[in-house]
Each structure stands twice: as structure tokens, then as C-alpha cells.
Amino acid sequence: MEIASVTFRAAALAAADRPTEPFPHVVVAGRSNVGKSSLLNWLFRRDLARVAKAPGKTRTVNFYLINRNMYLVDLPGYGYAKAGRGLREQWGAAINAYLCDDDRIAGVLCLVDVRHGPTPLDLDLQALLARIGLEREVVLTKADKVGRGPRAAMQHRVRAELELPSPPLAVSVARGEGRGELLARIDSLVTSWRSSERRQ
Ligand code: GDP
Numbered sequence: 001m002e003i004a005s006v007t008f009r010a011a012a013l014a015a016a017d018r019p020t021e022p023f024p025h026v027v028v029a030g031r032s033n034v035g036k037s038s039l040l041n042w043l044f045r046r047d048l049a050r051v052a053k054a055p056g057k058t059r060t061v062n063f064y065l066i067n068r069n070m071y072l073v074d075l076p077g078y079g080y081a082k083a084g085r086g087l088r089e090q091w092g093a094a095i096n097a098y099l100c101d102d103d104r105i106a107g108v109l110c111l112v113d114v115r116h117g118p119t120p121l122d123l124d125l126q127a128l129l130a131r132i133g134l135e136r137e138v139v140l141t142k143a144d145k146v147g148r149g150p151r152a153a154m155q156h157r158v159r160a161e162l163e164l165p166s167p168p169l170a171v172s173v174a175r176g177e178g179r180g181e182l183l184a185r186i187d188s189l190v191t192s193w194r195s196s197e198r199r200q
Helices: 036-044 087-101 120-132 148-161 179-199
Strands: 006-011 025-030 061-066 070-074 105-113 136-141
Touching: 025 036, 025 179, 036 070, 036 136, 036 179, 087 105, 087 120, 105 120, 105 179, 136 148, 136 179
Parallel strands: 025 070, 025 105, 105 136
Antiparallel strands: 006 061, 061 070
16 A cells, blocks of 8 residues: 545544544554654654654544545654553553454554663563554564564564564664565555455
8 A cells, every 4th residue: 555645633532522433543652762753753744643642641642544445543642651550551542442442453563662672661561452453563662772583583573472473563764674574464454354354
């Protein structure tokens, strides 16, 4: 797939405030500073998502209408709140309710920094997604920050640790690596969501 059009809509997550179209949602999640805004701007080829915001400031949920037939949903980053507060408390009830209840969610892109691997809050997210039964696609960000060897080792480690069917994709916005593969994985989440919708 390619992104031909993007329309930005900020929104709250209460059921009444979400976009109403029956389009699939691909949700993008990760800890603050993982490179989420940079990655979204890179996919859009436009600076719509703010980069390098003050840590922990962005609490809005941003819905981006893509190609007039799907949404990319940018959730607030986690991990800057006081130590000891879990993902559930940081994100709050609205995000949990959205992830649990909205049957338009085709999958969640879980961004993880290639240098650090999954943090405890990343593992909380994985557990939450497993409990809800949502599809996930783990993406290692900032791949240019490590050499080939450490990158491959982290892909191997994360695949084993998170029990993924295949190694996670590693992308670099700085070097422009992995954009096509990432779009293909988004497309595949959306395609399987559409075919399961048809079966119902
Ligand atoms: P967010 O908090 O997850 O939205 O993260 P940002 O997109 O604001 O990125 C955090 C920092 O990481 C910024 O300084 C970005 O320039 C930097 N960054 C993001 N992606 C990459 C990348 O692919 N390579 C490198 N080297 N730096 C990156």
C-alpha cells in the first residue's frame, strides 16, 4: 500500500467521540521518546505528528484518516509518569476501554527501541493485547543507532521474548529503512480485519 491522503483529527477516546465510520483502525503505541511521532510523519511524508514534544505532554489521541478507508490511531506515549505507575494507570480507563471494546481495531503497532528492547511497560502492553486478543506487530525503532550484529541479536531476542511468529521489523526513520515493509505489515493487518468482517 501507499499513503495517498492523510487527514488529521484529534479526538478523545470516549465511544461517543471516536470517528464513526466503519473503517479499520491500526493503533500505534510505545513508550515516550521511542520515535512514534517521527515514524508517523515518515509514513505520512508530512509533519503532522509533533516531534520531540516535551516528555509526557501529549495526552491527546490522534486519529489520522488514511486513504479515506482506514485510520492510524496515535496513542499517548507511556513511561514518563512516576516510577511504579503501571501502563493501566498511565493510560487510564478510556484507552483500556477503547482497546477492549472497539471492534474496528485491526491491530496494534507496538514500537520498541532497538537499543533497549522491551521495557516492563512494553511487556504490560503485550500482556494486555494478549488478554484482549488483538493482533500486534512489534516494530524496532531507530535501527540506525546500532550495527547489523546487535540489530539482528535484538530481533532474535524480541522474537523469543514476545513469542512472535517472525522476527520484528526494524526501521530507521533517519536512514529511511523499512518504510515499504512497515506499510505492507499495516496493509496485512487491515486486509485480515476486512476478511474477518466479511465472514461475519
Ligand atoms: P515520540 O516521543 O515517541 O513521539 O518520539 P519522537 O518521534 O519525538 O522521537 C524522539 C527522538 O528520537 C527525537 O530526537 C527523534 O529525532 C529521534 N528519532 C526518532 N526516530 C529516529 C531514528 O530512526 N533514528 C534516529 N537516530 N533518531 C530517531
